[in-house]
Amino acid sequence: MKNKSEGICELCGHYVALRQKAHIVAEGKKRGNNLLMLCPTCHIMFDTHVKPKVHKALVEAGVKSLPESWKKSIYQQAAEASAKALKKKIGG
Known part of the structure; x- marks a missing residue:
């Protein structure tokens, strides 16, 4: 181990x-203070539960200029992007 x-x-x-x-x-x-090194379980929890809850709490506290990626879980974002791509592909 290095450290x-x-x-x-x-x-x-x-x-x-x-x-x-x-x-x-x-x-x-994609580096430095914008990264956390997490175990797989914590990574899922961070993306699906922590980010959206922190976003909601900060909005309710009046904080402006929050990251768009925190509004929804990464899995909700992926599902919406897939649905949008499929709709575009079939001409809808």
């Missing part, structure tokens, strides 16, 4: 052999 945090999920703190890069802001930079 003691290598292999540790930044959310749950468990050691995992393979961590995944989670983008804090999907539209943002």
Whole structure:
């Protein structure tokens, strides 16, 4: 290991052999402060539950200029993009 945090999920703190890069802001930079190194379970939780709930709380608190990618889970976004592409493909 290069350092003691290598292999540790930044959310749950468990050691995992393979961590995944989670983008804090999907539209943002693909490195540095815009990334979290997470275990697969925390990555799913971050994308499906944490981002949308934090977005809603910040909107209710009056915060402006929030990332669009936080409104819905990454899976909702993917499903909508697929439906849109299919509709375009069949001429609808």
